Amino acid sequence: xxxxxxxxxxxxxxxxxxxxxxxxxxxxxxxxxxxxxxxxxxxxxxxxxxxxxxxxxxxxxxxxxxxxxxxxxxxxxxxxxxxxxxxxxxxxxxxxxxxxxxxxxxxxxxxxxxxxxxxxxxxxxxxxxxx
Amino acid sequence: xxxxxxxxxxxxxxxxxxxxxxxxxxxxxxxxxxxxxxxxxxxxxxxxxxxxxxxxxxxxxxxxxxxxxxxxxxxxxxxxxxxxxxxxxxxxxxxxxxxxxxxxxxxxxxxxxxxxxxxxxxxxxxxxxxx
DNA sequence: AGTTGACCTTCCTGCTACTGGAAGGAAAAT
DNA sequence: ATTTTCCTTCCAGTAGCAGGAAGGTCAACT
Numbered sequence: 313x314x315x316x317x318x319x320x321x322x323x324x325x326x327x328x329x330x331x332x333x334x335x336x337x338x339x340x341x342x343x344x345x346x347x348x349x350x351x352x353x354x355x356x357x358x359x360x361x362x363x364x365x366x367x368x369x370x371x372x373x374x375x376x377x378x379x380x381x382x383x384x385x386x387x388x389x390x391x392x393x394x395x396x397x398x399x400x401x402x403x404x405x406x407x408x409x410x411x412x413x414x415x416x417x418x419x420x421x422x423x424x425x426x427x428x429x430x431x432x433x434x435x436x437x438x439x440x441x442x443x
Numbered sequence: 444x445x446x447x448x449x450x451x452x453x454x455x456x457x458x459x460x461x462x463x464x465x466x467x468x469x470x471x472x473x474x475x476x477x478x479x480x481x482x483x484x485x486x487x488x489x490x491x492x493x494x495x496x497x498x499x500x501x502x503x504x505x506x507x508x509x510x511x512x513x514x515x516x517x518x519x520x521x522x523x524x525x526x527x528x529x530x531x532x533x534x535x536x537x538x539x540x541x542x543x544x545x546x547x548x549x550x551x552x553x554x555x556x557x558x559x560x561x562x563x564x565x566x567x568x569x570x571x572x573x574x
Numbered sequence: 575a576g577t578t579g580a581c582c583t584t585c586c587t588g589c590t591a592c593t594g595g596a597a598g599g600a601a602a603a604t
Numbered sequence: 605a606t607t608t609t610c611c612t613t614c615c616a617g618t619a620g621c622a623g624g625a626a627g628g629t630c631a632a633c634t
Contacts, residue, residue, distance in 0.1 A: 389558060390559065459592065479612075480612095
């Protein structure tokens with residue numbers, strides 16, 4: 313199966329798939345004459361794995377490690393959980409910060425009249441006049 | 444005032460300040476002989492404005508527009524509110540997505556025993572066996 | 575056979591908002 | 605005079621791709 317078909321099957325762009333190949337996340341067979349990549353069902357499974365891992369915000373490096381564990385029958389689930397827990401902490405931290413930012417900005421937006429007059433609590437806050 | 448002092452006064456790195464100069468967010472006077480940048484109190488105010496706007500996750504482009512409005516006495520607060528509302532929507536969307544991801548990952552992590560055995564609900568989910 | 579169109583390849587650039595570091599001039603301190 | 609510290613510009617790297625150029629390949633149609 314060529315890369316275009318693999319793209320359709322997985323929902324990943326051909327650009328993304330080539331990028332994963334460059335980063336050695338997968339290594340599909342190559343036609344020795346044309347250089348065309350040839351994807352097996354196993355390759356597709358790995359691509360779908362990568363897609364879901366990326367959707368969960370795992371980095372490429374994380375994905376690489378997870379994929380290795382996935383292909384390693386004698387793995388310890390602890391190793392997987394360690395990676396996932398770390399990512400979970402990151403997501404927690406990001407989510408908290410984002411919620412905080414959102415609330416701050418929401419307050420400012422609500423207080424701004426949004427008319428043709430120049431007075432603006434948002435600019436005031438940015439200028440630090442009340443902080 | 445030279446860039447190092449401006450850095451101390453604002454808490455922005457000299458690298459960041461130079462970057463803002465390159466992007467024309469501020470244009471401090473230049474010593475015609477040495478090329479050294481010279482910052483006024485007005486420049487510092489703009490830098491502090493930029494710092495807070497960036498903390499609120501406004502892009503450089505947004506910051507540029509906000510700074511223009513800030514320096515424009517006859518502005519309409521509507522223009523500011525429009526930019527801020529758009530950013531607020533972005534933050535909302537990001538926060539929602541992040542919370543969703545976090546919850547998904549949290550469930551998986553909780554279900555993973557994290558021991559020496561190979562069975563792992565996290566890998567199972569990434570492999571798509573239950574989705 | 576020739577040609578069109580749809581594939582495929584590699585390589586280079588750009589995106590965001592910086593950070594780190596090299597090479598070299600300038601000013602202050604010793 | 606020399607060392608240290610500060611300043612300058614420029615180049616590379618970060619994460620994860622997307623866009624596009626230049627060129628090879630393959631099946632189909634005339």
